[in-house]
Amino acid sequence: MALTLNPEAGSLVNLTTYGSEMAMSYTRNTGTGRWIYLNYPEPTRFVNDDIAGNIYGYGPYATGDNNYFLTRQNIPAGTHQIFYSLQNVQGLNNLKFQIRLYNGSGSSVNYTRYNHGHRQITGSGTTPFKELAGPVWKDFFSSSQQAAIPVTTTPLVIHDYPITNGYIFTGNTRFYVNGPVTLAAYLYTSSIPSNPVIYPTYIPKKAVERGYPNDPRYYSGFGSGWLNQATINLSASTIGSGKYFKINNPAVSSSLLSINGAPATTDLVPICINKDGNDTTYYAQNGANLGNWSFQNLFTVNFTNPTNSPVTFYGFVKADTGAYPVIQQGSTINYAKISGGNANAWRFFSKLIPANTNIAVQEQFQFINGTNSGREQLIVFKTTTN
Numbered sequence: 001m002a003l004t005l006n007p008e009a010g011s012l013v014n015l016t017t018y019g020s021e022m023a024m025s026y027t028r029n030t031g032t033g034r035w036i037y038l039n040y041p042e043p044t045r046f047v048n049d050d051i052a053g054n055i056y057g058y059g060p061y062a063t064g065d066n067n068y069f070l071t072r073q074n075i076p077a078g079t080h081q082i083f084y085s086l087q088n089v090q091g092l093n094n095l096k097f098q099i100r101l102y103n104g105s106g107s108s109v110n111y112t113r114y115n116h117g118h119r120q121i122t123g124s125g126t127t128p129f130k131e132l133a134g135p136v137w138k139d140f141f142s143s144s145q146q147a148a149i150p151v152t153t154t155p156l157v158i159h160d161y162p163i164t165n166g167y168i169f170t171g172n173t174r175f176y177v178n179g180p181v182t183l184a185a186y187l188y189t190s191s192i193p194s195n196p197v198i199y200p201t202y203i204p205k206k207a208v209e210r211g212y213p214n215d216p217r218y219y220s221g222f223g224s225g226w227l228n229q230a231t232i233n234l235s236a237s238t239i240g241s242g243k244y245f246k247i248n249n250p251a252v253s254s255s256l257l258s259i260n261g262a263p264a265t266t267d268l269v270p271i272c273i274n275k276d277g278n279d280t281t282y283y284a285q286n287g288a289n290l291g292n293w294s295f296q297n298l299f300t301v302n303f304t305n306p307t308n309s310p311v312t313f314y315g316f317v318k319a320d321t322g323a324y325p326v327i328q329q330g331s332t333i334n335y336a337k338i339s340g341g342n343a344n345a346w347r348f349f350s351k352l353i354p355a356n357t358n359i360a361v362q363e364q365f366q367f368i369n370g371t372n373s374g375r376e377q378l379i380v381f382k383t384t385t386n
Contacts, residue, residue: 020241
Protein backbone atom coordinates (compact mmCIF):
# COMPACT_ATOMS: atom_id res chain seq x y z
CA MET A 1 0.00 0.00 0.00
CA ALA A 2 1.33 3.43 -0.95
CA LEU A 3 1.97 6.39 1.27
CA THR A 4 -1.04 8.52 2.11
CA LEU A 5 -0.06 11.74 0.36
CA ASN A 6 -1.63 14.90 1.72
CA PRO A 7 -2.45 18.00 -0.35
CA GLU A 8 -1.62 21.40 1.07
CA ALA A 9 -5.17 22.08 2.31
CA GLY A 10 -5.43 21.07 5.96
CA SER A 11 -1.79 19.92 6.11
CA LEU A 12 0.15 23.11 6.92
CA VAL A 13 1.34 23.03 10.53
CA ASN A 14 3.70 24.80 12.91
CA LEU A 15 6.67 22.49 13.46
CA THR A 16 8.94 23.53 16.34
CA THR A 17 10.97 20.36 17.07
CA TYR A 18 12.70 18.12 14.58
CA GLY A 19 14.62 15.53 16.61
CA SER A 20 18.11 14.50 15.56
CA GLU A 21 19.84 15.14 12.23
CA MET A 22 20.35 12.17 9.93
CA ALA A 23 23.37 11.38 7.78
CA MET A 24 22.44 11.19 4.10
CA SER A 25 24.26 9.29 1.38
CA TYR A 26 23.13 10.07 -2.17
CA THR A 27 23.82 8.39 -5.46
CA ARG A 28 23.66 10.89 -8.31
CA ASN A 29 23.32 9.77 -11.94
CA THR A 30 26.51 11.51 -13.01
CA GLY A 31 27.21 9.00 -15.77
CA THR A 32 23.89 9.62 -17.50
CA GLY A 33 24.09 13.17 -18.78
CA ARG A 34 23.98 16.86 -17.95
CA TRP A 35 21.52 18.89 -15.95
CA ILE A 36 21.33 22.00 -18.14
CA TYR A 37 20.56 24.85 -15.76
CA LEU A 38 19.13 28.15 -16.98
CA ASN A 39 18.04 30.57 -14.28
CA TYR A 40 18.99 34.01 -15.49
CA PRO A 41 17.93 34.63 -12.63
CA GLU A 42 14.31 35.41 -13.23
CA PRO A 43 14.25 39.05 -14.48
CA THR A 44 15.71 39.40 -17.96
CA ARG A 45 17.39 42.67 -19.00
CA PHE A 46 18.03 43.43 -22.62
CA VAL A 47 18.73 47.14 -22.93
CA ASN A 48 22.39 47.97 -23.50
CA ASP A 49 22.61 50.40 -20.61
CA ASP A 50 25.54 48.98 -18.67
CA ILE A 51 29.05 47.73 -19.35
CA ALA A 52 27.97 45.19 -21.97
CA GLY A 53 26.49 47.95 -24.12
CA ASN A 54 29.93 49.47 -24.47
CA ILE A 55 31.48 46.14 -25.42
CA TYR A 56 29.10 44.61 -27.91
CA GLY A 57 26.96 47.46 -29.17
CA TYR A 58 24.27 45.29 -30.75
CA GLY A 59 21.41 47.29 -29.08
CA PRO A 60 18.95 48.45 -28.44
CA TYR A 61 17.81 44.98 -27.36
CA ALA A 62 20.28 42.19 -26.70
CA THR A 63 17.97 39.42 -27.88
CA GLY A 64 18.46 36.37 -30.04
CA ASP A 65 17.63 38.50 -33.08
CA ASN A 66 21.11 40.00 -32.60
CA ASN A 67 22.81 36.73 -31.67
CA TYR A 68 22.60 37.11 -27.90
CA PHE A 69 21.88 33.78 -26.27
CA LEU A 70 20.96 32.72 -22.73
CA THR A 71 23.19 29.67 -22.82
CA ARG A 72 25.08 27.72 -25.44
CA GLN A 73 26.64 24.37 -24.61
CA ASN A 74 28.34 21.56 -26.48
CA ILE A 75 26.74 18.46 -25.00
CA PRO A 76 27.78 14.84 -25.50
CA ALA A 77 25.63 11.83 -26.34
CA GLY A 78 23.41 10.79 -23.44
CA THR A 79 20.21 11.46 -21.54
CA HIS A 80 20.08 15.08 -20.38
CA GLN A 81 17.61 17.27 -18.53
CA ILE A 82 16.93 20.99 -19.00
CA PHE A 83 15.61 23.35 -16.33
CA TYR A 84 14.77 26.97 -17.09
CA SER A 85 13.14 29.75 -15.08
CA LEU A 86 13.00 33.36 -16.27
CA GLN A 87 10.74 36.41 -16.34
CA ASN A 88 9.92 38.89 -19.09
CA VAL A 89 10.34 42.25 -17.36
CA GLN A 90 11.49 44.21 -20.38
CA GLY A 91 8.07 45.45 -21.46
CA LEU A 92 8.16 43.48 -24.72
CA ASN A 93 4.80 42.15 -25.86
CA ASN A 94 6.26 40.02 -28.64
CA LEU A 95 8.96 38.18 -26.71
CA LYS A 96 9.54 34.48 -27.38
CA PHE A 97 11.69 31.79 -25.78
CA GLN A 98 13.43 29.21 -27.94
CA ILE A 99 15.75 26.24 -27.42
CA ARG A 100 17.42 24.72 -30.46
CA LEU A 101 19.94 22.00 -31.26
CA TYR A 102 22.65 22.07 -33.94
CA ASN A 103 24.73 19.19 -35.24
CA GLY A 104 28.07 20.17 -36.72
CA SER A 105 29.74 16.80 -36.12
CA GLY A 106 29.30 15.48 -39.65
CA SER A 107 27.70 12.31 -38.24
CA SER A 108 24.06 11.34 -37.94
CA VAL A 109 22.46 12.35 -34.62
CA ASN A 110 18.86 11.90 -33.43
CA TYR A 111 16.95 13.73 -30.69
CA THR A 112 14.28 11.97 -28.61
CA ARG A 113 12.17 13.84 -26.07
CA TYR A 114 11.10 11.73 -23.09
CA ASN A 115 9.29 14.24 -20.85
CA HIS A 116 8.47 17.94 -20.94
CA GLY A 117 6.49 20.53 -19.01
CA HIS A 118 6.22 24.31 -19.56
CA ARG A 119 4.16 26.96 -17.76
CA GLN A 120 4.00 30.74 -17.40
CA ILE A 121 2.20 32.88 -14.84
CA THR A 122 1.84 36.57 -14.07
CA GLY A 123 4.75 38.07 -12.17
CA SER A 124 2.84 41.05 -10.78
CA GLY A 125 1.16 41.44 -7.40
CA THR A 126 1.04 38.48 -5.02
CA THR A 127 2.20 35.76 -7.37
CA PRO A 128 1.02 32.23 -6.53
CA PHE A 129 4.37 30.63 -7.38
CA LYS A 130 3.11 27.23 -6.29
CA GLU A 131 0.74 27.33 -9.28
CA LEU A 132 3.84 27.60 -11.44
CA ALA A 133 6.16 25.22 -9.59
CA GLY A 134 3.67 22.40 -9.14
CA PRO A 135 1.67 22.21 -12.39
CA VAL A 136 4.79 22.30 -14.56
CA TRP A 137 5.82 19.00 -12.95
CA LYS A 138 2.35 17.55 -13.43
CA ASP A 139 2.79 18.33 -17.12
CA PHE A 140 6.26 16.77 -17.10
CA PHE A 141 5.25 13.47 -15.48
CA SER A 142 2.10 13.10 -17.59
CA SER A 143 3.89 13.76 -20.89
CA SER A 144 4.83 10.93 -23.23
CA GLN A 145 7.88 10.07 -25.28
CA GLN A 146 8.10 11.48 -28.79
CA ALA A 147 9.53 9.86 -31.88
CA ALA A 148 13.21 10.47 -32.67
CA ILE A 149 13.99 13.52 -34.85
CA PRO A 150 17.24 14.00 -36.82
CA VAL A 151 19.51 16.88 -35.75
CA THR A 152 21.36 18.41 -38.70
CA THR A 153 23.29 21.56 -39.56
CA THR A 154 19.92 23.31 -39.85
CA PRO A 155 19.06 24.12 -36.20
CA LEU A 156 16.31 21.92 -34.77
CA VAL A 157 13.89 23.99 -32.67
CA ILE A 158 12.74 21.85 -29.73
CA HIS A 159 10.89 24.61 -27.81
CA ASP A 160 9.41 27.89 -28.98
CA TYR A 161 7.00 29.73 -26.67
CA PRO A 162 5.54 33.25 -26.65
CA ILE A 163 6.13 34.91 -23.25
CA THR A 164 3.58 37.41 -22.02
CA ASN A 165 4.96 40.75 -20.85
CA GLY A 166 5.60 40.62 -17.09
CA TYR A 167 5.14 36.85 -16.84
CA ILE A 168 7.45 34.33 -15.21
CA PHE A 169 7.93 31.09 -17.11
CA THR A 170 9.58 27.78 -16.32
CA GLY A 171 10.02 24.33 -17.77
CA ASN A 172 11.78 20.98 -17.55
CA THR A 173 12.72 18.66 -20.41
CA ARG A 174 14.33 15.24 -20.39
CA PHE A 175 15.77 14.13 -23.72
CA TYR A 176 18.25 11.77 -25.35
CA VAL A 177 20.74 12.41 -28.14
CA ASN A 178 22.82 9.61 -29.60
CA GLY A 179 25.68 11.91 -30.58
CA PRO A 180 27.22 15.30 -29.72
CA VAL A 181 25.18 18.44 -30.40
CA THR A 182 25.25 22.15 -29.59
CA LEU A 183 22.32 23.37 -27.50
CA ALA A 184 21.43 27.06 -27.41
CA ALA A 185 18.59 28.98 -25.71
CA TYR A 186 17.38 32.42 -26.79
CA LEU A 187 14.90 35.14 -26.00
CA TYR A 188 13.94 36.86 -29.23
CA THR A 189 11.25 39.03 -30.81
CA SER A 190 11.29 38.27 -34.54
CA SER A 191 13.84 35.74 -35.77
CA ILE A 192 17.18 34.19 -34.85
CA PRO A 193 19.98 33.93 -37.43
CA SER A 194 20.20 30.38 -38.72
CA ASN A 195 23.93 30.05 -38.07
CA PRO A 196 24.39 29.67 -34.31
CA VAL A 197 28.08 30.65 -34.26
CA ILE A 198 27.98 34.18 -35.73
CA TYR A 199 29.10 36.62 -33.03
CA PRO A 200 27.39 34.73 -30.20
CA THR A 201 27.50 36.25 -26.74
CA TYR A 202 25.51 36.29 -23.54
CA ILE A 203 22.75 38.75 -22.84
CA PRO A 204 24.33 41.56 -20.79
CA LYS A 205 23.34 41.63 -17.15
CA LYS A 206 23.13 44.75 -15.06
CA ALA A 207 26.23 44.66 -12.88
CA VAL A 208 24.35 45.89 -9.80
CA GLU A 209 22.04 42.87 -9.95
CA ARG A 210 24.81 40.37 -9.33
CA GLY A 211 27.38 42.52 -7.57
CA TYR A 212 30.14 41.92 -10.12
CA PRO A 213 30.80 45.37 -11.67
CA ASN A 214 33.62 44.07 -13.84
CA ASP A 215 32.58 40.45 -14.15
CA PRO A 216 28.85 39.91 -14.82
CA ARG A 217 28.00 36.29 -14.10
CA TYR A 218 25.02 34.23 -15.12
CA TYR A 219 23.10 31.43 -13.51
CA SER A 220 23.36 29.34 -16.64
CA GLY A 221 25.55 26.33 -17.06
CA PHE A 222 25.29 22.69 -16.14
CA GLY A 223 25.54 20.15 -13.36
CA SER A 224 26.55 16.52 -13.65
CA GLY A 225 23.41 14.39 -13.43
CA TRP A 226 19.81 15.38 -12.71
CA LEU A 227 18.65 12.79 -10.15
CA ASN A 228 19.76 12.02 -6.59
CA GLN A 229 18.70 8.75 -4.96
CA ALA A 230 18.97 7.85 -1.29
CA THR A 231 17.66 5.22 1.12
CA ILE A 232 16.17 6.21 4.48
CA ASN A 233 15.62 3.68 7.29
CA LEU A 234 12.99 4.62 9.87
CA SER A 235 12.20 2.49 12.91
CA ALA A 236 9.50 3.24 15.44
CA SER A 237 11.83 2.03 18.20
CA THR A 238 14.65 4.50 17.43
CA ILE A 239 13.01 7.55 15.84
CA GLY A 240 12.47 9.20 19.24
CA SER A 241 11.26 12.80 18.92
CA GLY A 242 12.00 12.74 15.18
CA LYS A 243 14.64 12.49 12.49
CA TYR A 244 15.48 15.12 9.87
CA PHE A 245 17.94 16.05 7.18
CA LYS A 246 18.79 19.32 5.44
CA ILE A 247 18.10 19.68 1.75
CA ASN A 248 19.09 22.54 -0.57
CA ASN A 249 21.13 23.90 2.31
CA PRO A 250 24.82 24.92 2.13
CA ALA A 251 25.15 24.65 5.92
CA VAL A 252 24.98 20.86 6.06
CA SER A 253 28.07 19.25 7.53
CA SER A 254 30.18 17.18 5.15
CA SER A 255 30.24 14.47 7.83
CA LEU A 256 26.47 14.10 7.37
CA LEU A 257 26.31 14.30 3.57
CA SER A 258 28.00 12.26 0.88
CA ILE A 259 27.36 11.98 -2.84
CA ASN A 260 28.61 9.00 -4.82
CA GLY A 261 30.73 7.96 -1.85
CA ALA A 262 32.54 11.28 -1.37
CA PRO A 263 31.86 13.91 1.34
CA ALA A 264 29.84 16.79 -0.10
CA THR A 265 30.88 20.32 0.82
CA THR A 266 28.92 22.45 -1.70
CA ASP A 267 25.50 22.22 -3.29
CA LEU A 268 23.76 18.92 -3.78
CA VAL A 269 24.35 19.66 -7.45
CA PRO A 270 27.13 22.21 -8.03
CA ILE A 271 26.54 24.19 -11.22
CA CYS A 272 29.40 25.07 -13.56
CA ILE A 273 28.54 28.62 -14.62
CA ASN A 274 29.12 29.61 -18.26
CA LYS A 275 31.86 32.20 -18.52
CA ASP A 276 32.33 35.09 -20.95
CA GLY A 277 30.01 33.70 -23.62
CA ASN A 278 32.24 30.66 -24.02
CA ASP A 279 30.54 27.28 -24.11
CA THR A 280 33.65 25.43 -22.91
CA THR A 281 34.83 27.74 -20.12
CA TYR A 282 33.12 27.85 -16.73
CA TYR A 283 33.47 29.55 -13.39
CA ALA A 284 34.28 27.09 -10.62
CA GLN A 285 31.41 26.72 -8.18
CA ASN A 286 32.35 28.51 -4.96
CA GLY A 287 29.93 26.69 -2.63
CA ALA A 288 27.15 29.28 -2.72
CA ASN A 289 23.86 27.44 -2.98
CA LEU A 290 21.78 28.12 -6.07
CA GLY A 291 18.73 26.47 -4.54
CA ASN A 292 18.88 23.55 -6.98
CA TRP A 293 15.40 24.42 -8.16
CA SER A 294 13.71 21.55 -9.99
CA PHE A 295 16.41 18.98 -9.30
CA GLN A 296 14.85 15.57 -8.63
CA ASN A 297 15.47 13.64 -5.40
CA LEU A 298 14.15 10.06 -5.20
CA PHE A 299 13.92 8.59 -1.69
CA THR A 300 13.37 4.95 -0.80
CA VAL A 301 12.03 4.70 2.77
CA ASN A 302 12.16 1.48 4.80
CA PHE A 303 9.63 1.53 7.68
CA THR A 304 9.81 -0.91 10.59
CA ASN A 305 7.86 -1.07 13.84
CA PRO A 306 9.15 -3.68 16.30
CA THR A 307 6.97 -2.24 19.11
CA ASN A 308 3.74 -3.78 20.37
CA SER A 309 1.52 -0.91 19.16
CA PRO A 310 0.61 0.38 15.70
CA VAL A 311 2.56 3.51 14.78
CA THR A 312 1.86 6.20 12.19
CA PHE A 313 4.86 7.79 10.52
CA TYR A 314 4.62 11.33 9.14
CA GLY A 315 6.78 13.22 6.68
CA PHE A 316 7.13 17.02 6.70
CA VAL A 317 8.79 19.65 4.55
CA LYS A 318 9.82 22.53 6.82
CA ALA A 319 10.85 26.00 5.59
CA ASP A 320 11.21 29.42 7.22
CA THR A 321 10.94 31.36 3.95
CA GLY A 322 8.75 30.96 0.89
CA ALA A 323 9.06 27.44 -0.49
CA TYR A 324 7.11 25.55 -3.15
CA PRO A 325 7.91 21.85 -2.67
CA VAL A 326 6.61 19.19 -5.04
CA ILE A 327 6.06 15.57 -3.96
CA GLN A 328 5.53 12.78 -6.46
CA GLN A 329 4.62 9.12 -5.99
CA GLY A 330 3.35 7.26 -9.01
CA SER A 331 0.63 9.28 -10.69
CA THR A 332 0.04 11.46 -7.61
CA ILE A 333 1.76 14.85 -7.62
CA ASN A 334 1.09 17.25 -4.76
CA TYR A 335 2.57 20.66 -4.13
CA ALA A 336 2.30 23.40 -1.53
CA LYS A 337 3.30 26.90 -0.51
CA ILE A 338 5.17 27.14 2.80
CA SER A 339 5.55 30.68 4.12
CA GLY A 340 7.18 30.13 7.49
CA GLY A 341 5.77 31.65 10.67
CA ASN A 342 2.98 29.61 12.25
CA ALA A 343 2.59 27.47 9.14
CA ASN A 344 6.22 26.58 8.56
CA ALA A 345 5.77 22.94 7.53
CA TRP A 346 3.73 20.78 5.18
CA ARG A 347 2.76 17.33 6.50
CA PHE A 348 2.98 15.69 3.10
CA PHE A 349 2.55 12.02 3.96
CA SER A 350 1.43 9.57 6.61
CA LYS A 351 2.01 5.83 6.81
CA LEU A 352 0.46 3.41 9.34
CA ILE A 353 2.78 0.52 10.24
CA PRO A 354 1.23 -2.34 12.27
CA ALA A 355 2.74 -3.52 15.54
CA ASN A 356 5.58 -6.06 15.37
CA THR A 357 6.51 -5.20 11.78
CA ASN A 358 10.12 -6.35 11.71
CA ILE A 359 10.41 -6.80 7.96
CA ALA A 360 10.71 -3.40 6.35
CA VAL A 361 7.76 -1.91 4.50
CA GLN A 362 9.28 -0.04 1.57
CA GLU A 363 7.92 3.09 -0.09
CA GLN A 364 9.31 5.65 -2.53
CA PHE A 365 8.64 9.32 -3.14
CA GLN A 366 10.27 12.15 -5.05
CA PHE A 367 10.98 15.57 -3.58
CA ILE A 368 11.50 18.52 -5.92
CA ASN A 369 12.32 22.03 -4.74
CA GLY A 370 9.91 23.94 -6.97
CA THR A 371 11.09 26.97 -8.91
CA ASN A 372 11.26 30.31 -7.06
CA SER A 373 11.53 28.59 -3.68
CA GLY A 374 13.65 29.69 -0.78
CA ARG A 375 16.77 27.62 -0.41
CA GLU A 376 17.06 26.05 3.04
CA GLN A 377 14.53 23.33 3.87
CA LEU A 378 14.29 20.32 6.13
CA ILE A 379 12.71 16.94 5.53
CA VAL A 380 11.42 15.80 8.92
CA PHE A 381 10.00 12.42 10.04
CA LYS A 382 7.91 11.93 13.19
CA THR A 383 5.59 9.30 14.66
CA THR A 384 2.50 8.92 16.79
CA THR A 385 1.38 5.73 18.55
CA ASN A 386 -2.11 4.59 17.65
